[in-house]
Amino acid sequence: MKTAKINVKDGDLLATLREFFRSILQLDDISAILVPQHLPMKNVVMPTLVTDPEQLNGANPLAPVFPMNAGKIVSRLTRKPTGGKVAVVLRPCEIRAFIELVKLKQGRIEEVVLVGIDCLGAYKNVDYAQMIEKEETEFTSRFYRNVLSGKEMAEQGFDLNPACKACEHPIPSGADILIGLFGVDTNKNLLVQARTPKGEDLYRNLDLSNAEEPPERAAVVEALIAERTAYRDKMFAETTEVTNSVEKLNIYLANCINCYNCRVACPVCYCKECVFVTDVFNHEPIQYLRWANRKGVIKMPTDTVFYHITRLAHMSTACVGCGQCSNACPNNIPVMELFRTVSFRTQKAFEYEPGRSVEDDPPLSVFREDELSDVVGIG
Amino acid sequence: MADFEPTIIAFVCNWCTYTAADLAGTSRLGYPANVRLIRVMCTGMVDPKYVIKAFLEGADAVLVSGCHPGDCHYINGNYKARRRIKLLKEILPQFGFGDERLRLTWIGASDGIQFAETIRDMVTQIKSLGPNEAKGTMVI
Incomplete structure (x- = not known):
């Protein structure tokens, strides 16, 4: 398993992630990237399939909402060979759903690189629609800062989805490339981990400098899972x-x-x-x-x-x-x-x-x- | 409860348990009339839906019965049935359909006596267990 850190500029995780996705999309053997994106025409976040690196400015995988389980989308994308690799940015539950679909012969894993991000959870779709007013990106920033600093997530009378509060899989362990947030000083950097041979292939081409996983990460994750398991x-x-x-x-x-x-x-x-x-x-x-x-x-x-x-x-x-x-x-x-x-x-x-x-x-x-x-x- | 006569729905495979029931009949072995036999070609074709539907319609017990392991006419249908029954035995008891109400047995074609005994034993068990409460609900 290879581990690296990428620097976060001005504490802006979204900008850092967008830059990282751009570098993945610019690799020769990656033909597209699937990533949740803040839509320009409406104040919502939906999965988007991007081939132009300039079209990643609304990418927002940390928005606390997922209108659908994108594992289904990936199965549609991979039903038959296309001759190119697609990087897909998914939540852990979306990765797990996709892996189930692969076993049920509804998709193929050969032509995707699974990019998983530590999951901060989400609100219910209807609640989220009521919570965000204008600035979706600002809402997301406030959300991830609050979660990562351990603040109470109930806001404006809305609490996180019970499914997320009961989820004992906040870490995308099945991902080829993992982006770690928990137990990481996210004001300064993000964790990037290649967890499979496929992930390592991509990692090698990304010009990342090796680093150690922060020693406190394991304990933070363990505590989070214990809390979720108790709720569950x-x-x-x-x-x-x-x-x-x-x-x-x-x-x-x-x-x-x-x-x-x-x-x-x-x-x-x-x-x-x-x-x-x-x-x-x-x-x-x-x-x-x-x-x-x-x-x-x-x-x-x-x-x-x-x-x-x-x-x-x-x-x-x-x-x-x-x-x-x-x-x-x-x-x-x-x-x-x-x-x-x-x-x-x-x-x-x-x-x-x-x-x-x-x-x-x-x-x-x-x-x-x-x-x-x-x-x-x-x- | 003394006059409670349970209804048992039995899915029996054509090659083994149905033949055993036939043998019990031709041998003039008596067994309680509480059981309704449904002949299927193999226990491997008993969709979990059939069992669920039987319970929701008010069956007091469901029996799935086929060939002994290794004897399946279709090589392995009974092994698949066994996994499905295991699955149902995890799901149904959570909604009050007790584990004892769903049974899987292997009764070979020559086991007429065993078939009659199985039905007798099941009827005794279910009588002491009482009726399936789904019978009294307005939900179909």
Whole structure:
């Protein structure tokens, strides 16, 4: 693993990062860079695909918002060979989602260089839209200064996304190139680390001077993860308490309208056509009457709880906990809380950590002859 | 609770457990009528959705039963089923569908006696467990 420091001029992290991205884009074998950028036409931050180094002036990977999990975008970019390498600047949960998609044959890792930045977290999309007024860049600067100096992140009555507060992966460990912020004196410099052979290839061409990782970084990261894990475990306990019976689950999901936004926003829900939009669920009108007759009353629309439990069966082992499902819910159902609580169990059952490595097989895609004897039999 | 008659949905594979059920019948072995057999070609085709739907519709228990390891007509369908049942056994109990309500067994084509015993034992277990609470809800 190669480590370097890059100088931060005037404490301006964004300007330093933009300069760094520019130097990556100017490398011969990099044909484009995917980076979140403050759009010139509207006060929002969206992923942009840049080939002109002069077009990076709005690059803002530290803005505390991500309108979608860009892992999905990278899978679209890499579905087939293009003959050139793209550097993609992603959050850790986006990298992990992309790695899951690669294993599900929805993208290729060969032609991307994953550039990951220590993640400071994000606000909910709707909250963020209300928080920023005019100067997006200024808002971002205030945000990262506050986070990195350990200040309370609740602002104007808005707190960080619960998914981010419960995230135990603030460090992009799966990245080829890591940009470190935690435990680094970010007023003076940033940490750059090449973590894979692919990252080292790029690193060599970047004219960086080797340095040591600051000794305090490990402890800072460990403390941050401990704090997040504590929040997460509390969230698990609370969610379990309010969903541990059919009746309670029905209440939890009572205002689900089958819009399937959570599935659309989910980076690892990759089916081209979800079974829930096929004719299987286009019930005969008489079927509804039969159900109603049997029970006296049925809640409409039907198949809401069925949908969520089935989705859990389909993707919970791959859930990276990015929280975009909750972000996308028009009725404020805490979808992420439920899915993470269940996923934690299913992932543990198969000793699987989504997004850790392209080498780990998705648990439902393989089997061993000699395993799971405890699930067989009638006890 | 004394007169509670559970409904058990059983997904049985064509080559082994269905044949065992057939053998139990032709051998005139009695077993409780609480079970509804659904013949599938292989346990490997039992989509987790089928099990989830059965529970949400009010089944008191679900049995998935197929060939012994190594005997699958399609070589490895039962191993895949086993992983899926493991997955469901992690998910469903979190919503109150207890682990005992979902069973996976291997019952070979010649095991008519074992099939009848399995159903008898399951019915006894589920009777003591009580009905699935999903039956009483207005959510489909």
